[in-house]
Amino acid sequence: MHELPITESILKIVLKHAEGNRVQKVIAIHLQVGKLSDLEDDWIQRYFDYLSRGTVAEGAKLKIERTPVMMRCNGCSASYETDIARMGDLVCPACGEKDGTILSGREYTVKEMEVL
Amino acid sequence: MEEIRLIEVKEEILFDNIKQAGEVRERLRKTKTMLLNLMSSPGSGKTSLILQTIEGLGGDLRLGVIEADIESTVDAEKVAARGIRAIQLRTGGFCHLDAAMVTQGIDAMDVSELDLVIIENVGNLVCPAEFDTGAYKNVMILSVPEGDDKPLKYPLMFSVCDLLLVNKIDYLSLSDFDIAVLRKRVLALNPRIIILEVSCKTGAGIESWIDWLKAEVAAFKRFE
Numbered sequence: 391m392h393e394l395p396i397t398e399s400i401l402k403i404v405l406k407h408a409e410g411n412r413v414q415k416v417i418a419i420h421l422q423v424g425k426l427s428d429l430e431d432d433w434i435q436r437y438f439d440y441l442s443r444g445t446v447a448e449g450a451k452l453k454i455e456r457t458p459v460m461m462r463c464n465g466c467s468a469s470y471e472t473d474i475a476r477m478g479d480l481v482c483p484a485c486g487e488k489d490g491t492i493l494s495g496r497e498y499t500v501k502e503m504e505v506l
Numbered sequence: 507m508e509e510i511r512l513i514e515v516k517e518e519i520l521f522d523n524i525k526q527a528g529e530v531r532e533r534l535r536k537t538k539t540m541l542l543n544l545m546s547s548p549g550s551g552k553t554s555l556i557l558q559t560i561e562g563l564g565g566d567l568r569l570g571v572i573e574a575d576i577e578s579t580v581d582a583e584k585v586a587a588r589g590i591r592a593i594q595l596r597t598g599g600f601c602h603l604d605a606a607m608v609t610q611g612i613d614a615m616d617v618s619e620l621d622l623v624i625i626e627n628v629g630n631l632v633c634p635a636e637f638d639t640g641a642y643k644n645v646m647i648l649s650v651p652e653g654d655d656k657p658l659k660y661p662l663m664f665s666v667c668d669l670l671l672v673n674k675i676d677y678l679s680l681s682d683f684d685i686a687v688l689r690k691r692v693l694a695l696n697p698r699i700i701i702l703e704v705s706c707k708t709g710a711g712i713e714s715w716i717d718w719l720k721a722e723v724a725a726f727k728r729f730e
Contacts, residue, residue, distance in 0.1 A: 392601055392633040396519060403517045411513050421519075426662050428632055464697055478658035478691040488690075489697040492665055496636075498519040506508050 393429060396498065397437040401447060403500045408446050411505065416450040418504040425459050425473060426495040450503075459495030463487050523637055526605035530612065530640025537618040540726040541608075541625065542719075543641035545663065548629030550649035551673040553581045554706035555715075556624060560588045562716035567621040567723055572611035574603045574628050581626060591615050602633035605640045622723050631656065635663040642726060649674040650681055654688040657695055664692050669700045671715060676705040 404419055423429055435452050442448045458471045461480065465487030472480060472490075480490050518524065534541050546552050556571055563569060570591040573582040582594035593614045595607055608625060617623060625641060627634045646667045648656055651674060657664045664670070670692060672685065689701055700718065704711035 392636065395600070395604065399519045399522060402522075403515065403519065407513055407515050407517075411511075413513070414508075417510055427636065474661055475658070477661035477695055478655075480694045488694045490694070491697075496662070500515045500517045500519060502512055502514050502516075504510050504512055506510060 393433040394437055396429065397434050397441055400434070400452075400500060401438065401441050401445070404447050404450070404503060405445060407503065408505065413446055413505040415506040416447040416503055417506060418451045418453055419447075420501040420503065421452060421454045422457050422497050422499040422501050423454055424457050424495040424497040426492070427498065429454075455501070457494060457497050460493040461490035462493050464489035464491060469493060520637070523605050526609060527638035527640040530605055530608055531642065534612070534617060534623075534640070534642070535730050537620075538727050538730070539617045539620050540622050540643070540723045541612075541639070541641045542622065542643045542645055543603075543625045543627060543634075543639045544645050544647070545627045545631070545634045545667070546629060546647035546649070547631050547652055550629070550647045550652060551706045552626045552629065552647060553584060555647060555671065555673065555704075556585060556626060557588065558706050558709065558712050559624070559716065559719065560585070560590055562712050563719070566720065568619060570615045570617070570620045570623045572603075572608065572615075572623060572625045574607065574626060576600070576628060591620070597628055601628055601630050602637050603627050603639055604637045608639045608641075621727070622719070631660040631663045635660070635666050642730070643668045643722060645669045645671065647671045647673050648688075650677040650683045654683050654685070654691070657688070657691040661695050664699070665695045667696065667699055669702065669718065672701065672703045673706055675703045675710060676708050 431454050460469055461472050462469050463482035466485040468484040470483050544552055571585045573594045574597055576597050579594045582592040585592040593611045595611055644667045702714050
């Protein structure tokens, strides 16, 4: 639902790096987005296509890598992967403890870009 | 043919917002003004809670309110009618407040004269959870008619809050909402969260909320 401001930030970062590296054309942009985020890949691409018109990033393809939701057990400190659907009924696979702390899954990073 | 190069970027997409949220936090630490971000679905009782809070505080704390809505100023008008400084931000279609919008809000009020500023975020359990507003405390409301399954559907929101108010408990007898199940689900996501049961309509539980609020403001002023 908040794809537009996120996409604006992505474009800003991409153009900054494009300028610093004398890029003629951006081919692809690799993003890392945590699975806890509800971003819709199609919408980010659509907004990006619109916002990037007339820039070196016009036509660039966004490639989104989803990073897993990792929890740390508050009982035995073991780390384990979960997903949104199971987060309300967490159980540590090592000790059965129900309480956990989110370690990752909220990432929003521009990782790298392919350019000419 | 030209060769495709790979440029390493490794930049946080939300960096600008995180940075600005830090600036809001630093500024309010200096003026000793506690900023509280209030989030919930539409219609769960954010404005009613603010009105109950104004009454419950009875002038003990100097309060300001930042109202955010996609359109309309009805919420700010209700708050201002109680003699409280209220700023209405129209988000113009945005589904959440970010730190830049909050900065506009605090620019528009003299925060050095205030002990507490409450942000009434846009009614939405998804987007506001992702954007740091610069608030010192995050509070959410879940109302009984919404159901006890919401932590399963919106885990991020429940995991970023310091306190959960379960509102409209006067509806409990009319619904199949299971408060014990809700507590279990919320605490599994966020073991440190405080859960209070209230009814903004009957006033039940509001005293505990006011006590928590006063204690947090006092602690903030002492230690921050």
